[in-house]
Amino acid sequence: MTNEARVQIESDADTVIARQQGRVTALRIGLSRTDATFVATAISEIARNITVHAGRGEIVIREINDSGRTGIVVIARDEGPGISDVEAVLRHDYISEAGLGIGLWGAQRLMDEVVVTSELGKGTTVTMTKWCGADQVGALLNEV
Amino acid sequence: MTVSILKQRDYLIASVQSDLTDTEVIELRDALLSEVAKHRARGVIVDVGALDVIDSFVSRSLSTVARTNQLRGAKTVVVGIQPDVAVAMSQFGLRLDAVETALDLEAGLQLLDG
Numbered sequence: 001m002t003n004e005a006r007v008q009i010e011s012d013a014d015t016v017i018a019r020q021q022g023r024v025t026a027l028r029i030g031l032s033r034t035d036a037t038f039v040a041t042a043i044s045e046i047a048r049n050i051t052v053h054a055g056r057g058e059i060v061i062r063e064i065n066d067s068g069r070t071g072i073v074v075i076a077r078d079e080g081p082g083i084s085d086v087e088a089v090l091r092h093d094y095i096s097e098a099g100l101g102i103g104l105w106g107a108q109r110l111m112d113e114v115v116v117t118s119e120l121g122k123g124t125t126v127t128m129t130k131w132c133g134a135d136q137v138g139a140l141l142n143e144v
Numbered sequence: 145m146t147v148s149i150l151k152q153r154d155y156l157i158a159s160v161q162s163d164l165t166d167t168e169v170i171e172l173r174d175a176l177l178s179e180v181a182k183h184r185a186r187g188v189i190v191d192v193g194a195l196d197v198i199d200s201f202v203s204r205s206l207s208t209v210a211r212t213n214q215l216r217g218a219k220t221v222v223v224g225i226q227p228d229v230a231v232a233m234s235q236f237g238l239r240l241d242a243v244e245t246a247l248d249l250e251a252g253l254q255l256l257d258g
Contacts, residue, residue, distance in 0.1 A: 012166040019197055020163070037196065037228040041236065044199040048166065102200045106236045 004062040009076075010055075015047035018059045026072050029063045030132045038110040039072060039130050045103030046076045046126050054080020054123065064129065071112070071131035079123035086116050147172050149179055154186040155256055157249070160194045166201055173205045180218050187256035188213060191249055193224030203238040210242035219244060223252040 005025060007018040019040040026036035043059065050057040057078030064073045083089055092105050104126070108114045111128040118124040146161045146168060156179055164172065180188055190206065192198065210220035221244045225233070246252040 016163055016165055023196065034228045034231050037226075037232045038235065040197050041199050041232045044197050044201075048199075048201060106200060106238075109236055110232065 004060060007059045007061070009047050009050045009057050009059055009078075012048070012051060015044060015051065018047045018061075019043040022061050022072070022074060025061050025063070026130065029070055029072060031072065031130060035130055035132075039074070042107040042110040042128055043074055043076075045106050046074070046128070049103045049124075049126075050076060050078045050080070054078035057123075069131050069133075071129050074111075074126075074128045076126040076128075077123065078125075082120040082122055082124055083116070083118040084120055086118050090114075090116065147175070149175060151183055151185070154184075155253070156180060156183060156185045156188045157191070158188065159191045162194055163196060164202070169202055169205050173209055176209045177212055180213055180216065185218055187219045187221065189221045189223055189249060189252040189256070191224045191252075192222055193226065193248075195229065196226070198225065198229050198233055198238070200236070200238060203233070203240055206243055207239075207241040210240070214242050219256060221246055221252040221255055223248055 005021045007014060007021055009015065009018060022043040023036045023040040026039045027033070031039065047059060057076065057080070060075040062073055064071045089101050089104050090108060092101070104114070104116065107126070107128055111130050113129040115127045116124065146164060147158055148161065149156055149158045158172065158176060176188060179185070195202070206222060213220050220242065222240060223246045225245065244255060246255050
């Protein structure tokens with residue numbers, strides 16, 4: 001696929017590359033600056049989860065078109081230890097002092113859709129989507 | 145390091161020059177803590193205007209600096225958070241514990257003087 005960016009995540013420097021790539025793609029397909037910042041922040045959290053928990057993985061960023069809507073989809077994959085109770089993590093039950101779980105929780109607040117699939121011992125895939133034009137807070141900010 | 149720290153009166157002023165990796169955030173945190181102790185600073189200003197993203201790790205690190213400084217009687221003021229970054233932090237629910245904020249460097253200095 002042509003309109004796709006693929007970033008290998010092995011260190012915190014790759015996290016910076018991934019979130020910058022996310023911002024560039026978000027702006028190119030027409031998301032607001034605020035939404036592009038949401039996307040970049042969510043990618044930063046998810047990429048950190050990869051380096052901390054799995055060691056390595058990859059993030060794929062691409063444009064998505066569906067029923068007349070345009071958006072950005074970010075797919076983060078790793079072959080790490082996996083998450084034993086995905087629903088508990090997404091419900092925010094898992095946030096610890098060390099911040100474990102805060103990344104996925106934040107991504108849910110920043111993106112329109114977040115889907116997590118995980119298998120113990122096999123790895124985790126996080127798929128996050130942000131649609132153009134669904135930005136209320138950012139629209140408010142642009143009026144100021 | 146992409147951060148410069150300079151001393152002005154009893155204060156330290158740290159300016160972040162570009163996007164930081166987590167490793168650089170840790171270096172900044174440790175440098176701020178040791179420099180405050182070394183210079184017996186009463187206040188620290190951290191200019192984060194160059195940061196396009198402030199995520200949970202950056203927030204937590206800034207809060208650690210501020211809480212530690214607070215125990216030593218020094219204030220920590222974060223200045224220059226970009227408008228879009230502020231919206232993202234708010235939506236995320238990120239807080240800066242023990243940190244004071246100001247619009248820019250000048251306002252930050254006023255806050256410390258006040």
